Amino acid sequence: ARTGTEIDKNIIRKKVYLRGFSTTNLKDYTRMFFKDEACRTLALNQLEANPNLCSLCSVPLFCWIIFKCFDHFYSTFDSHELPDITVTLTDIFLLMTEVHLNRTQKTNLLKKNTRSQVETFRTSKNILFSLSKIAHRGMQKSLFFFDQDEVLIDLSEQNLHLGFLRAVPDYGSCSNQSSYEFLHLTLQSFFTALFLAMEEKVGAKELLHFFAECSTLDTSQSSCFPITWLKNRRSTGPDPFRNCEHFHFTNLFLCGLLSKAKHKLMRHLIPSASIKKKRKVLLAYFSESMKSHLKSLIRARLKEYKQ
Structure with missing residues (x-):
């Protein structure tokens, strides 16, 4: 059941937490998606630097969407050397939103949409x-x-x-x-x-x-010191179904x-x-x-x- 779906406990036999891509799976998929080594390295660096973006990539569908966005951002530069750009979570979702909004455009199938992102958002x-x-x-x-x-x-x-x-x-x-x-x-x-x-x-x-x-x-307190009483208070791990x-x-x-x-x-x-x-x-x-x-x-x- 998706988040927000209420189901009677009497009909639930087991709760399963879907983990999605592991770190190894993600690296393997990155190698498969980005054939160019420079693009692949840049994408991995972006994910390593942005844990929130990386966490979304554990969902295979979102991983594909994010990588397609990366591919788009990289393709906008004509130079052979990729620039040192930082792709943020907001960049990804703005691009996704732009793509969905452009569905309202009645354009020829053989002709690419030429509206800028600013124009797309302003008109919508x-x-x-x-x-x-x-x-x-x-x-x-x-x-x-x-x-x-x-x-x-x-x-x-x-x-x-x-x-x-x-x-x-x-x-x-x-x-x-x-x-x-x-x-x-x-x-x-x-x-x-x-x-x-x-x-x-x-x-x-x-x-x-x-x-x-x-x-x-988020009531848990983090500490870099190994204090026993703090450990005892957090003896039970966080419930993955409540966050x-x-x-x-x-x-x-x-x-x-x-x-x-x-x-x-x-x-x-x-x-x-x-x-x-x-x-x-x-x-x-x-x-x-x-x-x-x-x-x-x-x-x-x-x-x-x-x-």
Whole structure:
């Protein structure tokens, strides 16, 4: 069952946690996908440097999508030497979104789409905002399935076929109407972050809401010192079926969308003043979080050092 699906415990015999690609599998697939050694090395370096991107690659389908995005980014450069570029999680999802939005373009099959990413997003601003409202509304309540009537409040029936949402059987209802879910939970996180970035009425408290959710759920403290009582408190491992990854990814996407690197694109969706204001809120939050973290660290009392 996917995340968010409620099933009666009486009919469940066993829970299985799908691990997907192992590290070895991922390296083997990388060698198979990227024939060029330079591209292969660059892709592996990108994954090693970005654990969040690497974790998504454990899902074979997502691995293929991410590698296709890598291939696209590398192919945009004419030079034989690949540039030292950093592909982020936000880059991947912006490109995926662009591809889906271009499905609305009625172009000749033999003719490639020539719209720029900026033009694609600017002309599809209303669609993006509608999807982001649905995603955010669900994320606030930890809902991952949406009734058809609920979806059609914000989104036209035509735009349902863009590929961001997919129909799923509604087992708990006698109605013939379908329920919908985002193609992947991470995609819902992306659109939730997009809502927080695009909606001008979002204040500092709402902007930081999912950071607070992560802080509340992640109660474990990390320490580099082998203290016995800390080990005893964490004797049981984390439950893989209960996590706040969707909140974590929402926060990552929010930082990416409001970053200076994405300002050129986002200013066509949001006023520059709003972007700068929200970016300032994030920077202030990170600054305070870092100060708080440093103060909470256990200090070694050594005579040789003054504290």
